[in-house]
Amino acid sequence: MLTIENLNQFYGESHTLWDLNLHVEEGKCTVLMGRNGVGKTTLLSCIMGLLPIKSGSAQFMGQSLFDHSAEKRASMGIGYVPQGRQIFPAMTVEENLQIGLSARQDKLKKIPDYIYELFPVLKEMINRRGGDLSGGQQQQLAIGRALVVDPKLLILDEPTEGIQPNVVQEIGDIICKLNRETGLTVLLVEQKLPFARKVADNFCIMERGKNVATGDISELSEELIKEYLTV
Template identity: 75%
Template sequence: MLKIEQLNQFYGESHTLWDLDLDVPEGQCTILMGRNGVGKTTLLQCIMGLLPLQSGSINFTGTELMKASAEKRANLGIGYVPQGRQIFPALTVEENLQIGLPARRDKVRKVPEFIYELFPVLKEMLGRRGGDLSGGQQQQLAIGRALVLDPRLLILDEPTEGIQPNIVHEIGDIIRKLNQEIGLTVLLVEQKLPFARRIGDRFVILDRGRSVASDVMDNLNDELVKEYLTV
């Protein structure tokens, strides 16, 4: 579904992504892993059109994205949950959810009911400001906002960061349901190994801006964990 080839990106004179290749198969959950500072968030921002690229190719379901705007990428069906959630704290829960509606390909302008079935707490708090929610509730809101546009690919950047354990487990259940029951393709950055093993089909490990390993999740062995993931 998503195929990245020979991607290069710079911050000023710093070369951050080096000839990076990445495949995200349709219908699977791919986990992007690596220590802090190796380029994971940078890669997601490049996929979403939020950072400029030097060279390479990003192909999504047959459409080349290198010159496409961030808005165009959303219109094509890529939902994005950024690190730190980045909801609008002064807007209500309902207003935050409605922000994703203009990007829907079917032109529907109503928040789908299944969002509230996935996240009942959001329906209970529609009139509450986003900034008044707990961290876990804000994360659910951020995921719900991305799902509103009816994505074909859902990209999440460390959705369990700073979240209480019971909500982490719930978010894992929801991602599994979206991926395995609904068939939504998922690309997810995650540091927690148990969570990654629980929901992932495949893994890709980055190190110093390069892809150094990729395989099915069952083949994420102790040697790879020690070399590239253990702090």
Template identity: 60%
Template sequence: MSAVPSPGAAEDLLAVSGANLYYGQSHILWDVDLAVRKGSCTCLMGRNGVGKTTLLKAIMGLLPLRSGQVRFGRDELAGRPAHLRARLGIGYVPQGREIFPQLTVLENLQVGLGIRAAGPAQVPERIFELFPILRQFLHRRGGDLSGGQQQQLAIGRALVLDPTLLILDEPNEGIQPNIVREIGDIIIRLNREAGLTVLLVEQKLPFARRLGTDFVVMEKGRAVARGAMDALTDEVVRQYLAV
């Protein structure tokens, strides 16, 4: 298996090292290391309940680590609240999208304006080029959109920050197949053409193989395999991903 750089390597944009997290007395993350190379699309994989979403929330400051470090570029994120992590240039699309259902599409997109000191003053035209449906429904309430449209809105809202790193937690959950394809195409464009670094939690192996450059597999709160996506072996898939 080809190894990705160890956490803390110079080319890592995001590096998690020795992360331990508890829910009450339950030990959820066990000494997790995660490296996301600048310019990569790293797929975080594993069966349900192994700690993938928990790890993302810890990276974003939504859950506190008991021990360990999270570094973004030159910045250590320990102790920083979520909004300050976003201000550094991390766009986050949570599982379930979590748009504001009573706000319009435009108002949802405007939420991200002003978070970054040097960010855009208005919603960038690029958002509507990527997601034309958002322009069409600009004044429709977010809660009135379909699941696929809400996911596009959630990604667009994260991109308003003009992030350096985009984190997506199962962006295809509950989405119709044609929209899944569209979202995959957009992530590929952002990653390969615009150079946006992506950390993606994904259950569907074909989608992960299509988009990913690197992978990390989790099992029972631990990172158990990692490497270049073309080195994801059938043995690893059978052991840790097959259901």
């Protein structure tokens, strides 16, 4: 579904991504792993058009992704949940969700019912301001907003960061449900190994801006964990 080849990116004079390759298989959940500062969020920002690239290519469902603006990439069918959630704190839950409607290809004007079925708390707090929600509730709102786009690919950047354990469990269950029951393709950055093993089919490990190991999640060995993930 998403294939990135020989991607290079710079921050000023600093070379951050080095000839990076990544393949996200349709209908699968791929987890992007690595220690802090290796380029995981930078890669997602490049995919979403939030950072410029120096060279390389990306194909999404047969289309060249880098030929399109960040706004267009959402309407192509990519839902994005950024690190830190980035909801609009002064807007209500409903207003935050409605933002995703503008990117839908079918021009639907109503928030789909299944969003509230996945996240009942959002229905309960529909008129509450986003900034008044707990961290876990804000994360559910951010995921709900990305799903309103009706994505074919859902990208999540550390969805469990700073979230209480019971909500982490709920988010993991929802990712599994979306991926395995509806066939939604998922790419996520995740540091928690138990969570990654629960939700992912495939893994990709980054180190110093490069892809150093990929495979089925069952192949994520203790040797790889010790070499590239242990702090």
